[in-house]
Amino acid sequence: MARKSKPQPQTLSFADAFNILTVDDLRPRVSLLKTSEEPKRKAEFVAVIEKHLEGERLKALWERLDDLQQKAVSEAIYSSDGVFDRTKFQAKYGDLPDFGTRTGRWSSSVKPSLLRLFIYSETRYRDTASVVPRELRQRLLTFVPQPAAPALDTVDELPESHALEEVSYSLAEDDEGILVVMGKRAYQMPRKPPKKEVTVHHMPIIRRDMERAASQDLQTVLRLIDRGKATVSDKTFQPSAATVKGIAEVLRDGDFFEDPDIGSVKAFAWPLLVQAGRLAELQGRKLALTRAGRKALSAPPAETLRTVWQRWLKSTLLDEFNRIDEIKGQRGKGKRAMTALAGRRAIIADALEQCPVGSWVSFDTYSRFMQAGSFHFEVTRDPWHLYIVDANYGNLGNQGYHDWPILQDRYLLCLLFEYAATLGLIDVAYIDPNGVRPNFRDLWGADDLDFLSRYDGLLYFRLNPLGAYCLGLTSDYVPSELEARGALTVMPNLQIQSTGEALSPDEMLLLDTYADHESDEVWRLSRDKALSAVESGNQIAELQAFLASRDEQPLPDTVESFISTTERQAKALINKGTALLIECADADVAEQVANHDATKPLCQRAGDCHLVVQADAEEPFRKALHTLGYGMPKV
Known part of the structure; x- marks a missing residue:
């Protein structure tokens, strides 16, 4: 039956x-x-x-x-x-x-x-x-009202600090204990339960406005790559430790954290983002700018950032969950069980579009909003492959070990903090991750961990106008002004002297692109460097705006002339691609071929006995030669 x-x-x-x-x-x-x-x-x-x-x-x-x-x-x-x-x-x-x-x-x-x-x-x-x-x-259904759609509450004003509770236990002072003998050993055991003590630490919240910083960081990273300063693995395409350190030193405001135990965030993300955005590619062990990367040096940064974000959503270069270092088992069979990256990211991006532009949102509120709405996603199809410390005892397949706060929240934190914020889509407010999200404490093997991920400290974020533009919520974007920091004096002899607050590393990198560093606080504009910079795709108007914003006096005429002359002369010759230099038997043959109706459009005379033909026109030129009764042996 x-x-x-x-x-x-x-x-x-x-x-x-x-x-x-x-x-x-x-x-x-x-x-x-x-x-x-x-x-x-x-x-x-x-x-x-x-x-x-x-x-x-x-x-x-x-x-x-x-x-x-x-x-x-x-x-x-x-x-x-x-x-x-x-x-x-x-x-x-x-x-x-x-x-x-x-x-x-x-x-x-x-x-x-x-x-x-x-x-x-x-x-x-x-x-x-x-x-x-x-x-x-x-x-x-005939009388019960339909429930309201999930609401995404915003924060009117960011708090200055975040309260963290530290729990400790101590024995009572008058507890002399009791002697317990087990086998050949004796133990002093307390008579009373330990006393629980709770200490509240108020941690100052760090706020980073990323909109303009990302635009400047993009240009800085592209310049660094153009100088051959970015080394990545030819297997994982991830940056070397030295590259991460070098990038962190020149980013505006540095990386999010300085503590090496927490690790890098922005400096790790940028080499991957420019590769996913097809702005750079691997040549040997170093990244080199692609044609699109060179164009990005002179294009509006917002357009490039939008393109990089859209391409990152579909990229398979890195699963952000791999960055949750303490969760093992993501290789081999575990990797095959991970869900498709594009699907996860698309759902998160859709939820991000629901955030009001210009308003701060608590990460926990955003996470609950996703769960309450139709923004569900899975990180893995089989959590039994994932574990902490030990694949048996610490296996995340156990009930309660793979809930949303452990897997989905950690993935969300990484995507938002390391990639959306780095690209400038969101502003962030955060603290050190130690002890912020203790919801992993009950997991086997997690007793000695200060945090489950370096992103646990993200408390609030805000979708900014650049983010709205990158997400397609608006068709236009007007960049906000970037605050000028160091003061400069630009002199008629083309010297540039730092006269106020010390220049940041990214500002010095910009100056080094166009000028020679003569001493700690003095640069001199270099015609050779400036020509090379413009040849590489840099926009010298960027230098002009940079100098004008930091010098109270108008730029000297000699400097204005230097900039305009460099821009004009650097583009005086245009590379039209590879060509063939062809030697004719004599001047008469060269004359006949150069002026015949069939071959004239395909070649140019170069001296008495030579012709120049563009490489992509070689085959049409050969066919035209045959109509004249001539041939050209293939090399």
């Missing part, structure tokens, strides 16, 4: 739901109805309940539910399958409704609340209410 299949949530009927329940389950439910009827058999209990779950009696029962219980019913019946999603509900409302109370501390039975007449269990051996039977769902 074939076994009856378990009813699916969307097809669960009253009969299915009541068949799972016993008389002991039904009796307390009937008592909630406040009826004078006294059923004895199961069929009688079921009949009483069914009678109260229709018409005006059903509406009266609904009105007896408290607000959170009513919301639970509403969320369930308006879902696609009539299922109550606990995780989604708690993320949206911050709490779960009252389904009932345990009858005893160690008991598995539950004294049901009124909500258990609306939402039922779909399995016999799991007393977790999760489904509204289909008949009841249809009745409720």
